[in-house]
Amino acid sequence: MDTTSNALSRILHLLSQHPAVQDKLRAEITEAxxxxxxxxxxxxxxxxxxxxxxxxxxxxxxVQFINRS
Ligand code: HEM
Known part of the structure; x- marks a missing residue:
């Protein structure tokens, strides 16, 4: 399902679309x-x-749903 790589790709894509959020996140990580x-x-x-x-x-x-049998 590539869950982790999909989640990371989505995060990076969203951060590229929201530069103010990216800046705030970068500041938090840089300070820490x-x-x-x-x-x-x-x-x-x-x-x-x-x-x-x-x-x-x-x-x-x-993962949006899981079929069980
Ligand atoms: C955003 C990241 C992730 C998502 C959304 C995710 C989601 C899921 C889901 C929905 C299941 C099935 C649970 C079930 O059967 O009820 C699962 C199982 C599993 N995941 Fe992840 N996962 C993620 C990251 C990871 C990572 C990083 C690891 C390991 C380093 C991991 C290891 C496993 C393992 C070993 C199982 C099988 C557990 C079992 O056999 O019961 N997952 N994951």
Whole structure:
């Protein structure tokens, strides 16, 4: 299903269409990492990044339904 690559592609596409959001997200990440690699525990604390991921998944869910038998 390529769920992760689809979600990442949608995020990048939406950010390219919404440069103000991209700028705000870049600022949040830049401030958090301060030029160093960002540890996972720090990455998951970023609220705007979280919001961008969640909103993209809301608008373009990589999996919309699952058939079970
Ligand atoms: C946006 C990203 C992702 C989405 C939307 C997504 C979505 C899903 C969905 C809908 C299922 C089926 C769940 C079910 O059968 O009820 C699933 C299963 C699974 N996903 Fe993901 N996934 C994502 C990312 C990942 C990543 C990054 C990994 C691993 C690093 C992963 C590993 C798995 C595995 C192992 C299963 C099978 C679980 C099982 O057999 O019950 N997924 N995923």
């Amino acid at each position: 990492c301060g030029g160093e690699d960002l540890a996972y525990d720090e990455l998951v604390k970023l609220p705007y990044l979280e919001a961008v991921c969640r909103e993209t998944l809301r608008l373009y869910a990589p």
